[in-house]
């Protein structure tokens with residue numbers, strides 16, 4: 347090889363210097379995390395791992411002031427070690443979201459953020475009040491952005507005057523989907539339609555399911571890997587994907603609601619209303635109907651793919667398709683999601699976002715990136 351070639355990576359300086367002198371932009375952000383489950387606990391680990399670097403290189407002090415689960419909450423006033431230990435804090439109180447939010451907000455006009463890593467309606471219903479009180483809110487929870495339109499509008503209104511609201515990880519986990527759409531719209535483009543595969547769980551199941559192992563075994567595995575929703579029926583029923591379509595439509599200013607989406611459910615009626623525990627015990631009842639779907643796909647020399655679409659007239663649908671093996675969606679791997687945006691500018695050839703679309707690591711990273719975007723905009727306070 348030519349000796350004048352580019353230097354080897356090992357010869358390059360270890361890392362580039364931080365762009366900004368950390369000391370001139372020193373800010374502190376108080377954080378309260380709600381929902382230390384699969385995504386929430388990985389996020390806590392990511393925050394802890396980045397804490398020192400962010401302080402040194404970006405002048406950003408992340409201060410974990412509280413963690414709230416469904417029944418218990420931990421506050422750093424009770425447990426001064428919380429910031430270092432996070433999930434193994436010892437002293438707890440019963441969860442009270444009002445008390446939690448007030449504590450994180452503090453009394454000294456500090457920058458404060460609540461991160462909702464639950465899938466809870468109760469938590470989501472508090473966003474308008476939290477935002478109006480100046481708390482920033484970041485979340486992968488889809489319930490608020492796809493729930494009642496009037497609540498969504500109050501969240502948007504509150505976030506224009508109070509705290510900031512970001513929810514990138516609600517659509518395709520860590521992939522830059524909401525921000526991509528936002529950038530298109532903010533620069534004057536117009537959304538015409540969206541199509542793609544928006545479920546990491548169903549993408550993974552469709553790739554793995556070849557009939558050798560029962561569908562229920564694979565679903566249990568997807569659950570254990572943290573790909574599914576807390577209740578996997580939210581994935582199988584198509585509701586989770588319908589929520590993502592609604593979120594994207596609303597981002598583009600289309601007043602879509604869940605009931606406007608035509609959804610094919612893969613959950614047999616008799617399993618739909620069971621308590622979660624009973625459903626998980628009866629997963630093998632999904633095996634026969636899914637084996638029939640697979641046989642149908644094989645009969646047509648195609649593959650099963652879970653596809654969602656939203657057209658320019660607002661028609662939205664979510665269903666399991668048999669696609670020819672030559673189709674672009676047939677070549678995805680593992681939890682890959684694909685989003686195709688057709689816009690005025692990307693009319694002939696859509697703008698594509700593709701990559702892993704589920705799992706605690708990538709989702710937590712998407713939430714973390716939202717936190718950093720808000721932190722970048724915070725003014726320095728004495």
Ligand SMILES: NC(=O)C1=CN([C@@H]2O[C@H](COP(=O)(O)OP(=O)(O)OC[C@H]3O[C@@H](n4cnc5c(N)ncnc54)[C@H](O)[C@@H]3O)[C@@H](O)[C@H]2O)C=CC1
Pocket residue numbers: 380381382383384385386414415416417441463464465466468469486487488515516518519546572573574575576703704705706709
């Ligand atoms: N797992 C993934 O790949 C992705 C997940 N998400 C979303 O992330 C969120 C979390 O998902 P997972 O971590 O998988 O769920 P999980 O079930 O593992 O964790 C949920 C946590 O929320 C807590 N919680 C429930 N109700 C609560 C309440 N009322 N108050 C306080 N805490 C409450 C639970 O105690 C638990 O700690 C969900 O909204 C999900 O839709 C979004 C994108 C990808």
Ligand SMILES: N[C@@H](CC=O)C(=O)O
Pocket residue numbers: 516517518519544545546547548573574575581586703704705
């Ligand atoms: N359960 C969801 C997680 C991300 O939203 C999925 O499988 O896509």
